Amino acid sequence: MDGMAGTSSRVTWAVNLSAFILVVLWVLPTVGLLISSFRDRDQISASGWWTALSASEQNIQIRAAAPDEAQPEGSLWVIEGEVAEGGREVTAFGVNSRRPVEFAPGEVADRNGVAVTVTDTGAYRIAYPEKPEGSRGLRLFVTTVEPPRFTLENYETVLFSEGIGRSFLNTFTVTIPATVIPILIAAFAAYALAWMEFPGRALLIAVVVGLLVVPLQMALIPLLKLHNSIGIGKAYFGIWMAHTGFGLPLAIYLLRNYIAGLPKEVIESARVDGATDFDIFRRIVLPLSFPALASFAIFQFLWVWNDLLIATVFLGNNEDQLVMTGRLRELLGSRGGDWEILAASAFVSIAVPILVFFSMQRYLVRGLLAGSVKGG
Amino acid sequence: MATFQPLFWALFTMVVGVFGCVAYFWVSNMLLDRAFPARGAQAGRNILRANAIRPWLFLFPAIAILGVYLIYPVINSAWLSLHGSRGQEFVGLDNWRWMVGDDKFLESMVNNLLWLFVVPALATLFGLIAAAVTDRIRWGNLAKSLIFMPMAISFIGASVIWKFVYDYRGEGQEQIGILNAIVVGLGGEPQAWITIPFWNSFFLMLILVWIQTGFAMVILSAALRGIPEETIEAAVLDGATPLQVFWKIKVPQIWGTIAVVWTTITILVLKVFDIVLAMTNGQWGSQVLANLMFDWMFRGADFGRASAVAMVIMLLVTPIMIWNIRNARAEG
Missing domain, CATH: 1.10.3720.10 (MetI-like)
Incomplete structure (x- = not known):
């Protein structure tokens, strides 16, 4: 069967490839569900399981703490907080719904005299020139990168x-x-x-x-x-x-x-x-x-x-x-x-x-x- | 305690059942030896008598259970198919006449015939290809295990796995079913696969093909390895390509095994029930006989009609049964 060296290595290659394709086709459906069983509900419906191993980008919108809670700091009134629970890297943020990725993390956005900044670890800081009032916090638009995350909660x-x-x-x-x-x-x-x-x-x-x-x-x-x-x-x-x-x-x-x-x-x-x-x-x-x-x-x-x-x-x-x-x-x-x-x-x-x-x-x-x- | 009660009962019954079986065989043999002792004046005659009776002691439990659980039901089903919904009044061939005119029954027949053709054909073909390629690679055993693995998964588990593959989200939404994701990725429109009349049956068939290919592969791979080397060497010397060797020399020599694989899967296909029940429950034109029977038995609560449908499945299996018996008798 190994008469001609060239043909035989091509055949070996083709055989290995077709075996590989068959195995992948046969295993894929099970693997898909297996991976999904370790993802939480939101992840499953937000993205296909094949993306589970790579980091996923998410656009979220949050409301900062109420202006009433601002603390004096020098001549400014400051609110600080976290945009998301730990571990998420922020790649961009914005203060306007039409331009949600206007600023890079660390930059300072000026919104009618109010200085807003979000760091790449997700901490935000809003500095008002005068003591602000009101219970509705400022809206922040943040793009985060979420690392692959698996959970045993489903089980x-x-x-x-x-x-x-x-x-x-x-x-x-x-x-x-x-x-x-x-x-x-x-x-x-x-x-x-x-x-x-x-x-x-x-x-x-x-x-x-x-x-x-x-x-x-x-x-x-x-x-x-x-x-x-x-x-x-x-x-x-x-x-x-x-x-x-x-x-x-x-x-x-x-x-x-x-x-x-x-x-x-x-x-x-x-x-x-x-x-x-x-x-x-x-x-x-x-x-x-x-x-x-x-x-x-x-x-x-x-x-x-x-x-x-x-x-x-x-x-x-x-x-x-x-x-x-x-x-x-x-x-x-x-x-x-x-x-x-x-x-x-x-x-x-x-x-x-x-x-x-x-x-x-x-x-x-x-x-x-x-x-x-x-x-x- | 409440949780473990069934487990306790299971253990208890298992011990009693096993012990009871052993005790039955033990005691009955002892009694037989007592009744016909192999010594004394009539030793010869006693041994003959004991030997005539003993096989039946060994066989009795099996014959009793086979009789009650398989032979009696076949006769009883035939009888029930000629009776009304609760098996009381004789209605002649009414159930059969109803069946012939029933749309759902005809749909089930057509679908079953499709299943009967497509599933054994594809499973055998893929099994043959898988056997041929995995026998020639170094990681063949691993590949075989992985292709064979769906055999261990229940039909209902397989249905969950594949329902996820076929999952459908409205257009514009992120598709989480891999089939639709591929279709969208190639520029197509996402489809709700299992609700498309006629074609949905094929998507269900694919699940059974996925399960049965491993079985076909294992049997056919053993058969392929049993082919005498000389025939292959001769063909190679004559200049046959590997593909020609496979299709013209190897495959014709294992036709017998292919037939066995084909009929085995055929029998399974006729009984397929779980997949249809779980995926569509017979909606969108995907009904099959086994699920139709189940439908009439539980939701329809009509034992007459359900039995008539069961009889049809039995009749479809009968030719294979006769063929098997003739083969077994020919072998000895």
Whole structure:
């Protein structure tokens, strides 16, 4: 492939560039919201997130303190103060709304005998020749440069007052049992389908493969009616069972494929030694199947954590039961324009799956390759 | 305490559930061994009998749950689709007749067909390109991780992320959505993307493509690495350019995998619901079947019609189901 040196370096260059473009395109939407989640409300609506890292220029208009408060200083009456709360650099100011950037910081503007000056750190000084009166301060027009500024306030807000913290707990309550229970049940079934002889085995495997693709929509109404009739209509137990049911086909399919591929000699020799199937399963098959168990566990965890449909149908809408995806959906409706809340909430809900994803990617990929019949 | 109660219950139930499962398997096996001891005069016959029963002990919980949670609902949905709004009175094919004449249903069908074509096609294409380029660069693993990452994000989280990309402010205001900022930067007029009938569906599809490309990339990259070197070397010796090698030598050899990726994404597309619910809730002509079903189930409170819509989704999946079963049986 590296026949001609010139072509090959051009190809390498093109490949690197296209990979780079793809990665940027894929990461950009997430990065945009992530950066926004650290900006405050005003910044988000004033400028795009891509400007967040550079200093931003702002024109502000303030009213100086009332003339009544002027203090005598020599022959003058002086008012001093700050145009903005600390840290902002002033690049220009003015005393007339039509010429808001007339003066550079440090210059003295003369307004009908009154000397006005604003320093580059934002301190203003107004000197009157005689004792002034009145309660309306002088208007000042100031252009400031604001350094990039980030805040954790949004996260504080969503975690402690928007109910996301509670939903986080609810989501855990749903996810952990809904991940563990199907694994156990599926592992036994998978072993039976892989290594035990009985009539109807082939048919059962076919049924499991068929059930892999049954759309959830089919199950919602019948199961809701069933759950309501036995009193677990809006309860954690109901949703655990529902997730177990919907996760089982993939669990059995993945685990059976893996367990069927274990070396035959190991299992046969254990049988010859008089071990029962239960012992073989417990002592040999289960430890050897760890990679497959981990793969499915990650699948199921991500699927349950990210699910909205089943949670909406099988859990209530109240504080005790609203999961994070449901909360996000609610926020999208009620606070659709409050990006600081939405962004922070979204990242609280995304954080755990992303963490699981990056730490267990190996198993996830292995599981995908083994079970790419189902689409999650 | 009130906060931790559910967590406590979760832990409690988890322990009980896990322990209960283990206990079930343990006790039932023990009982079986007691009933048919593998010694004594009838040892041979007992072993045979125990071996005939044991698989069913292992399978029982799985079969029971699959039966109740997947097989019964399919039958029950078919039955409900022939009944009235609360499933009481038999109405024959009324729900189906209503469906065929309903504008929203037809709109959903058309949109679903668009989704069915566009999303698998684009996700597979981008996945193929991503697999091809990331396999040939030094930082390929990092690039793969980053493209794959949206897989871990919930549909609703992805919707929030993309709603921000599509954000629209009136003309003259500072655009904070990057798409509109680019459009304005190029001299165009800002658009409220997700409210433009017909085209808005494509903006929603893009979200799913964004999520699924990583999946396609991972599977296809494994397939590409499995291609025998000789075929590629032969083509290079014959003077094929890298692009020709890719499209004419490599891609034809992984058609089987491409088909698997395509069908997997197809199944997912048919079930897509969260994205439409979060972005438009089916307004501005963007309705799809899964969300229409949800609509009739909750807002319409008509179980008959909702079941009929669900049956349509089931019917659309059925060919793939049959194909999968035949493949699985052929493999053994």
